[in-house]
């Protein structure tokens with residue numbers, strides 16, 4: 001399935017120019033308990049709906065960014081650099 005994805009630097013481009021780099025996971029910190037650290041590193045939510053994902057504009061500027069994409073329809077709600085989109089739960 002083909003769709004457009006908006007690189008925050010280059011604008012809308014065909015999705016074939018990008019590399020999907022996986023679901024964004026919780027930020028790690030030094031004080032995390034073992035169980036929370038395990039969840040953050042190894043487990044994915046794999047939602048049927050909107051999830052926050054890592055993408056890289058591989059055939060363009062090479063930058064990494066995040067996108068809120070509906071996994072059921074491939075509709076991309078928004079893209080932005082890390083920290084621009086607000087909390088993941090708002091996706």
Ligand SMILES: [Zn+2]
Pocket residue numbers: 007008009010011057060061062063
């Ligand atoms: Zn780009």
